[in-house]
Amino acid sequence: MAAVTGIRAAGGVAWRPSDDGVRVCVVHRPRYGDWTLPKGKLEPGEHPMAAAVREVAEEADVRGVPQVRLPSVRYRSEGQAKLVDYWSMLAVASGGFEPGTEVDDIRWLAVDEAIRLVSYPHDAEVLGAFAALPQVTATVALVRHAHAGKRATWTGPDTARPLDAEGWAQASALAGLIALVRPGRLVSASPRRCVQTLDPAAALLDLPIEICGDLDEPQPGQQGDEQALATAARVLELAQAGGQVAVCSQGKVLPRALERLSGRTDEDFTTPKGGGWLLAFTADGLLATDRL
Numbered sequence: 001m002a003a004v005t006g007i008r009a010a011g012g013v014a015w016r017p018s019d020d021g022v023r024v025c026v027v028h029r030p031r032y033g034d035w036t037l038p039k040g041k042l043e044p045g046e047h048p049m050a051a052a053v054r055e056v057a058e059e060a061d062v063r064g065v066p067q068v069r070l071p072s073v074r075y076r077s078e079g080q081a082k083l084v085d086y087w088s089m090l091a092v093a094s095g096g097f098e099p100g101t102e103v104d105d106i107r108w109l110a111v112d113e114a115i116r117l118v119s120y121p122h123d124a125e126v127l128g129a130f131a132a133l134p135q136v137t138a139t140v141a142l143v144r145h146a147h148a149g150k151r152a153t154w155t156g157p158d159t160a161r162p163l164d165a166e167g168w169a170q171a172s173a174l175a176g177l178i179a180l181v182r183p184g185r186l187v188s189a190s191p192r193r194c195v196q197t198l199d200p201a202a203a204l205l206d207l208p209i210e211i212c213g214d215l216d217e218p219q220p221g222q223q224g225d226e227q228a229l230a231t232a233a234r235v236l237e238l239a240q241a242g243g244q245v246a247v248c249s250q251g252k253v254l255p256r257a258l259e260r261l262s263g264r265t266d267e268d269f270t271t272p273k274g275g276g277w278l279l280a281f282t283a284d285g286l287l288a289t290d291r292l
Contacts, residue, residue, distance in 0.1 A: 006081035010052035011039025012089040013130045014064045016108070023108040024127065025060050025091070026118060030104045034119035037126060038062075038103070039084055048085045049278070049292070053180050056089060060106050061097045064089025065182050065244065067136045068280045069290040070129050073122040086126050088133065092182065134282045138239040141181045141246040143276030143292070144254055146170035148193040159191045167193065168200075170274030175200035177292055181278065183207070183246040187238060189215035194248045197274075201246060215249040228256030235261060239281040261286045 014025040027038050040055035042048060049066055056064045070086040097106050109117065111131045115124045146167035154161045163171060178186075178201040186202055187210045188194045198209050214234040218227040231253050238245045249257070255269040258277070262269075267289075271277070278290040 006083065007077055008042045008048070009039050009082060009084040010042060010048040010055060010086070011037050011084060012052045012056045012064055012066070012087045013037060013070060013127060014056050014060060014062045014089045014091045015130070016091040018110075021110060024111055024114050024130065025056075025062055026107055026109065026114050026123075027059050027103045028105040028107075029102065031102070032119075035107075035117045036119060037086065037123050039086070047177060047292075049087060050176060050180060052085065052087050053089070059103045061095045062089075062091045063093040063095075064091055065139070066180060066278065067139050068133060068288045069278075070126050073126065075122060088130050088136070090136075134284075134287065136280050136287065137283055138242050138281040139181055139244045140235060140239055140279040140281065141178050141183065141244075141276060141292070142235065142254070142258075142279055143174055143178070143197065143246070143248050144251050144271040144273055145189070145191070145194040145197045145248055146174070146274040148273075161191070161193055163193055163196045167197070167274065171197045172200045174274060174276070174292075175204050177276075178246045179204050181244045181246065183244045185210065185238070185245045186248075187212050187215070187245060188248040189213070189217075189250055191216065191250070194250065197248045198246065215247065215253070217250040217252045225256065227253055228260055231257040232260035235279075236281075236285070239279070239286075258289065262289060 015022045026035050028035050038056045038059040042051040056062050066087040066089050068088045073084045115127045118124055146163050148161050148167050149164045186198050186207050188198050190211050190213050202209050214230040254271045258269040259265050276292040280288040
């Protein structure tokens with residue numbers, strides 16, 4: 001994606017179930033006298049998804065779990081171009097909102113009521129995109145192992161090749177993003193570098209790392225499509241259990257596994273080391289893929 005100049009911001013449609021559907025959160029800003037979705041500017045070096053979760057927590061005192069990327073919004077603010085990225089977020093906790101100078105009121109409304117209340121057409125469009133989503137039943141943070149040096153310079157078994165300094169820095173950065181998804185399980189391919197990629201997340205979340213050979217790259221003599229099918233089946237199985245899970249696999253198997261899960265062969269699913277995807281699932285299968 002090309003670099004974005006101007007103001008970067010992020011926010012979310014925080015939602016929670018109700019007896020007659022769902023309720024979404026909108027906030028009132030006394031400075032502008034408007035009703036809008038909770039959002040705010042990115043801090044230096046901050047990932048947009050992390051900023052979205054942080055801003056929803058700061059403005060509405062809602063702890064949200066990101067599920068699906070919603071349409072981004074572009075407009076001019078303070079004479080500059082502004083880009084706001086949004087995610088739908090399941091509200092899992094709230095500390096009790098207290099009015100402040102930035103936000104002095106919040107409301108939990110049915111989506112159609114929220115669309116009528118918000119002050120800006122672009123907020124209504126984001127809410128409309130949220131309303132069109134089917135129910136998300138599971139989210140999977142699917143990542144590729146971090147940097148582990150060069151295979152040609154490692155003298156031991158390739159499965160024992162460890163992360164290098166760059167890889168550990170990538171793994172630490174990934175841990176913060178993985179934690180946003182609040183996974184209940186961490187599942188890794190068997191190579192050492194894959195397990196180590198999840199080590200910082202395991203320490204942060206106090207979770208064990210489960211080892212699964214179905215997530216490994218093809219072995220000598222094994223067909224790539226066969227292993228991609230096994231990887232896709234295991235990720236789908238984890239998703240069908242519901243909730244949130246983080247999975248670490250390998251570069252040669254991820255693109256074809258994502259093609260199998262999505263049914264799309266026209267999208268580039270190449271995943272850099274230390275990169276990954278936020279996958280949202282419904283009862284019918286994969287709904288959305290969002291690059292981390």
